[in-house]
Amino acid sequence: MxxxxxxxxxxxxxxxxxxxxxxxxxxxxxxxxxCGVTSDGGxxxxxxxxxxxxxxxxxxxxxxxxxxxxxxxxxxxxxxxxxxxxxxxxxxxxxxxxxxxxxxxxxxxxxxxxxxxxxxxxxxxxxxxxxxxxxxxxxxxxxEQEAILVPADSPFTTVNDFVEAWKADPDKLIIGGGSAPGGPDHLFPMQLADAVGVTPSDVAYVEYDGGGPLTTALLGSKIDVGMSGLGEFAGQIEDGSLRVLAVSGAERLDTADAPTLTEEGIDLVFTxxxxxxxxxxxxxxxxxxxxxxxxxxxxxxxxxxxxxxxxxxxxxxxxxxxxxxxxxxxxxxxxxxxxxxxx
Amino acid sequence: MDLLLDGFATALSPTNLLFAVLGVLLGTAVGVLPGIGPAMTVALLLPVTYSVPAESALIMFAGIYYGGMYGGSTTSILLNTPGESSSVITALEGNKMAKTGRAAQALATAAIGSFVAGTIGTVLLILLAPTVGPLVVTLGAPSYFAIMLLALVSVTVVLGSSKLRGFIALFLGLAIGLVGMSSGQPRMTFGFAELSDGIEIVVVAVAIFALGEALWVAAHLRRTPLEIIPVGRPWMSRSDWSRSWKPWLRGTALGFPFGALPAGGAELPTFLSYVTERRLSKHPEEFGKGAIEGVAGPEAANNASAAGTLLPMLALGLPTTATAAVILVAFESYGLQPGPQFMTQNEQLVWALLASLFVANTLLLVLNLPLAPVWAKLLRIPRPYLYAGILFFATLGAYSASTSPFDLGLLLVLGVLGFAMRRFAIPVLPLIIGVILGPRLEEELSEALDISRGDYSTLWGEPAAIICYLVMTLIVASLVAARIRSLRRAPRTSDTEKDEVHT
Known part of the structure; x- marks a missing residue:
């Protein structure tokens, strides 16, 4: 710099x-x-x-x-x-x-x-x-895009695997996020549920105090799926202990080898x-x-x-x-x- | 070993040594001020990562972290105003010691205990980080809930002579802990958005300890003669040493694992260490009047937990405290990615950091030990001025935490509560423990039940949890057995005890 x-x-x-x-x-x-507003200033x-x-x-x-x-x-x-x-x-x-x-x-x-x-x-x-x-x-x-994260040994390999299981029994899949209800990591799974036809109030959302505790829960397989921004997980994604199923933005990210939701046929863009x-x-x-x-x-x-x-x-x-x-x-x-x- | 020596070479280079000194000085300073913690300091210093090499910045941040853990104890002991939540427990015995002219000894045992614990903790960190790291994530909410419950059971030891007053204090604390958002809904916030994050432990402790006492002293200033705080010996005596070394080691043994556990923290081990020392002490009658064990143990515990915190951070890239989280941000701004491969990929940096922890610890001891008798003289300031100073300090701390006048109001309200508790002889420790444990207990319980979708059997679904419940059963059984025995053996003494309580 x-x-x-x-x-x-x-x-x-x-x-x-x-x-x-x-x-x-x-x-x-x-x-x-x-002279009015000149956005190019000078x-x-x-x-x-x-x-x-x-x-x-x-x-x-x-x-x-x-x-x-x-x-x-x-x-x-x-x-x-x-x-x-x-x-x-x-x-x-x-x-x-x-x-x-x-x-x-x-x-x-x-x-x-x-x-x-x-x-x-x-x-x-x-x-x-x-x-x-x-x-x-x-x-x-x-x-910042949200990502759908699973532990390395999760049965889900694509976001649609997860969505199928989720639709079948929303109560069985525990979704963790790094924010309190009303925060981005909570709003994202709720809007995703709505987009794929799961009733948002059926979503089993567990709130964690930020990325650190959420990573702990994911690495220990205490929860099935994590939804959060990618920033705090780069180390775990790099070494393969966490996998990214999809990202939520309009375009793919350089930092994660994962498709967007729209590519996978889910009509939702969330950032x-x-x-x-x-x-x-x-x-x-x-x-x-x-x-x-x-x-x-x-x-x-x-x-x-x-x-x-x-x-x-x-x-x-x-x-x-x-x-x-x-x-x-x-x-x-x-x-x-x-x-x-x-x- | 070579790696560690290389690390020392890096950490002891003049520039890095300077950053370490700067770090521990800053850390001690912010530890002293209630409301400003090491997390906030490191966060505000993050921009230096743009212009300083990685080693230097991380060495400074480590110094701030250790320094903050230490600095919090100074005001706890001298002014009854804990600077950090992890030194709240230190105030209990430390301030009593200071009032009987033993401030220098209290400060010294805190400094040496911190040094011992920090050093042992760093050694453990070096030995364990590569192997134990992955294990810490296996503990889930049910285990933590059981650990917290175990801690709560051990509260019975410190309820004081009147169980009724003890329980009143505990429930007051638990009630204060209920304030805040719960499942996305405000609870007991009375419409104040400022309350929705709950009430800070430090604000409660400063209000109850410092403000409550200042009001109490002010109310009695005219009636009681001015007692002059005796000036004691400047250094620790032989019996101080022999009473301190075991608590240091036990405090370390408690602090390190709690620091390393993702949901462990620094407050819980200080409190458990206090309870342990109180139970094991050969001078239980001194507890509550200034027992050196009650300072030595908790102070060792909080520094050991600071070292423990770095274990999951280096081994897994998991921050377990606010300070560790901010240090992680610093790592990332250097393009370093903490995580399982971090220790092997950045060997040089990691060992320099570990070596600098030893350096920071030694610096803290060198800086603080000679200062202990100097600080102790502070207490010779005449009482009205001293308490005015304490009030100023307490309000400054509460205000600086969020620069909001609301916190000042909160501080005053809780200060009045502290005054009332002194008036009605309600012990303060159970209240503080309620404030610390209540929210944690609830958080772990609700997480466990959220995950199990309301199935209570999850609570004994983890091995660590089962062990905790077994220990709890043993404690309760031994208490009951002891009670029965004492009732049988000497029914008269217990009667007189009861009478004493009610008078």
Missing amino acids: SITLNPRRTRPTRRGLRKVLVTISVVSLATLTA DAGGDLSDQRLRMMIPNAAGGGYDLTGRAAVKVMEDENLADRFEVSNVEGASGTVAMQRLLNEEGSDDLLMTMGLGVIGAVYTNQSDATVDKAIPIARLIE NWRGVLAPPGIDDATVDAYIAAFEEMHDTQAWKDVLEENGWSDNFATGDEFDEFLTEQNDRVRTTLTDLGLA
Whole structure:
């Protein structure tokens, strides 16, 4: 990774900075309204390059949202797309606490929050009214596919073997996942069940506290099938102690020699995505500036390196596209959880 | 052996030694602060993996891990404010020792015990990781449930003189443990999303121990004369040594296997070690008043469990604690794939890491042992200032865990509970044990029954579980037998005992 020279090192004292900052933001806002939004920006690098911003992470340091959020922040700082981010982890209720805080900060034009599919579900299972559709969507950044995993000695060799056995007697097959009800590893088997004609409420789902305990259960053959993102299982897949029956995305992955569900004749595409929201009540110019900055970040080589290093798939969307996607996901999760009596 | 020597050569290179020192210092610092743990520290330091070679970063992270296990005990002993959940038990006897002027001895036995346990644990790790690794996954939820139940049965030893008060405390603890999400539904969260992850053990312990006591002292400040904490001898005496070494070894023997088990953890062995020492001690009357065994055992247990944790991580790529999980992320950011082949594919790195664990342990001893008498002087601060400091420290810790004002409120509410428990002479240990064991017990039970689809026979379906139930039966039978014998032999003494309890 290249070391970027810090152009801000020569900046004036703090008090001076504030003045400069105010001036610049006034000027830049004026420019914005004058010439509309230019997503290709220009060499100045977006309109946030002198703004101090806050990024809220809805789970613990080291978790998925944390890695995504901090990586995005780092690229934006290094590429001078934003001045500085103050990153804070607001833990609690799988993201519900952070979501509430975001909505409470209505009108704050310096706050962003990293979130994803899991937060949508958590809000419903926690019976909170801080639903994601009340916030302003900024950008969808990445996605991770879910995988269907079995221990090496499992009788299933293809996903259809598993589906046949599952349809015959859903009660007999124990499905494990690394997230609580409402999280991606729980939503995936429920939507898969629905797609293949198993009643979701019949699914024998056992919740594990993340990838580690789930791997333990799979290696010890305590459960029949595991459903989770692939990231935490690479070592076990490589040495053959776990096998991947299928992946859930639209296309195959380089990291796993397994077909997609659609290739195997199951009509389901499911990904665990992560993106960024802003609080409601901020003006359009700020929203446009955020979007422009994220679009520029997405175009950098540094971001491509981040995706590569973390094994994330690029699935970038902003504006209306992300808005529609978010609404669709929100409805879908709500339906799934309502059918299960969890929302 | 050559590999280990190579490992030492890598670990002792000036740069890596510097990273090890940095690691143990950071680890001790975050261990001291309640609310900030080694997991969070390592996570926040993950970006250094971009600019530092793999060995150095991993050596530093190992230092943070061991340092955190150690640092938590310092505030437990001195301020009755445990920094980590694994040093909650240390506060029980450690703080009592500190109040009778034996803080330096308590700190020293904790430091040396940690060193002994960490060293033995690392040796065990080297010997066992290649062979025992695959076995740890054979234990399932039924076995863990039986182990937790066994632990709960041994609680009877520590219920205190009044069984009624002991049970009140235990059930209060179990009730606190019920708060949180269960099967995707909020339970006893009273509409607060902040409660849906359950209440942190550290918040409960800090509130009940530190806050409760500060309130109690404040309430009695005018009535009781100021007792000055005596300044004791700075070093451990011969009898301290002879009373400490066995608990160190027993603590290690308990801590390591629990660390190595995927659902073992560090809290349970500290508590089991405490119970064991209390039962085996030649000075049982000192327990509750500052028995050195009650510090030596649990402190050895938590460090040994830290070493044990690395066994499934290196052998199978399985993280069993939050810190290990974050260290795994670091491995992955170097493109290293922990798992069964990891130890053979990256021999050099693995041995450097193991050697650095020895180095980290030695550094911790060297840094902390001379500091013990210095820290102990902290207690000579006049009481009002000392307790103000403790309150500040406790609130800072609770707030920094999630920077949420909600936790401050929670801390105060539980602090009032701690005050009330002192007022009505309800022992605190059963409550803490309830908070630790309750949720774990429930989690394992529900996992076992989820997998068996509600068939209870699964609970004795694993050999380890059957062994636990047999041991439990033996314990209960021996308790009953002892009770009958004592009733027969001296009916009068037991009558007077009862009278004492009710007055």
